[in-house]
Amino acid sequence: MNPAPASLHVGSHLPPGVQTRDAEPAVAQGFGSWLLFEADGQLCAIDSRQVRQILLPSGLFPLPGHNPHCPGLLAWQGRVLVVLDLGFSLGRRASLGQPQTRLLVCQGPAHAWAVAVDAVRGFHRDSALAPEWIPVSPGLSPPWNAMFALLPLASAPDGEVCALLHAPALWHGCLAVMSEFGAAADARRLHVFPEFET
Numbered sequence: 001m002n003p004a005p006a007s008l009h010v011g012s013h014l015p016p017g018v019q020t021r022d023a024e025p026a027v028a029q030g031f032g033s034w035l036l037f038e039a040d041g042q043l044c045a046i047d048s049r050q051v052r053q054i055l056l057p058s059g060l061f062p063l064p065g066h067n068p069h070c071p072g073l074l075a076w077q078g079r080v081l082v083v084l085d086l087g088f089s090l091g092r093r094a095s096l097g098q099p100q101t102r103l104l105v106c107q108g109p110a111h112a113w114a115v116a117v118d119a120v121r122g123f124h125r126d127s128a129l130a131p132e133w134i135p136v137s138p139g140l141s142p143p144w145n146a147m148f149a150l151l152p153l154a155s156a157p158d159g160e161v162c163a164l165l166h167a168p169a170l171w172h173g174c175l176a177v178m179s180e181f182g183a184a185a186d187a188r189r190l191h192v193f194p195e196f197e198t
Contacts, residue, residue: 036121036162037104040091043162044117045124045151046104050167052112053105054120057096060103069178071096074114076105086115089143089174108168115174124153124162134161143173 034045053076060072060083068088074081083103087095095101100119105112134150146169151162 032126034124034126034162034164035104036124037102038118038121039086039095040088040093041118042090043121043153043160044086044165045162046106046165046167046170048123050106050108051104052107055103055105055114057101057103057116060096060116067178068094069174071116074103074105076112076114079112081105081112081114083114083116084171084174084178086117086143086170086174089177106167106171108171113171115170124151133164142176143170146170146173 033048035048035051036043036045038044055074055076059074061074062072063070069085070082071085071094072083074083085094085096087093087098095116095118098118101116102120103114103116104120105114134152136147136149138145140147146165146167147163148166149164151164153160153162
């Protein structure tokens with residue numbers, strides 16, 4: 001993956017239905033607290049203020065049929081949330097079943113949803129959009145089109161680079177890659193797939 005440099009314009013390459021006003025608060029304000037996690041072996045991050053809770057996967061209820069993109073549902077605070085497997089969606093290596101699998105409950109503009117990730121790595125705090133950020137050009141296929149920048153982490157071993165992801169775009173991208181699977185239709189019949197407001 002070798003994205004070409006480009007100016008960072010939040011919302012300029014978001015999927016249909018995701019508006020600029022839904023952009024990460026951290027990006028819009030020029031600073032951020034990021035939750036670091038692994039998915040398909042890649043270090044990633046989303047705005048920590050959009051993460052409501054980090055859970056063990058033991059509360060997952062399987063959906064009918066077998067769909068590695070969408071392994072099940074989660075009962076959370078009186079609501080039923082869809083759980084998408086981010087590792088499988090990003091690179092075909094399931095996050096669910098990894099030794100340190102966690103479920104991230106995320107809050108969108110109108111709905112909560114959840115993703116399974118390989119592991120949670122902690123938090124990273126930025127005081128400003130640093131010069132070492134590497135903006136990512138539009139045109140990546142879903143769900144990688146949710147990535148708007150790369151951030152080299154000086155504290156990480158071997159100069160590890162973190163992919164910064166726009167949370168609503170990530171949700172739409174994961175739905176896009178699983179749209180041909182039968183379990184997606186099953187979940188829609190259960191009315192548990194949230195849609196971000198436009």
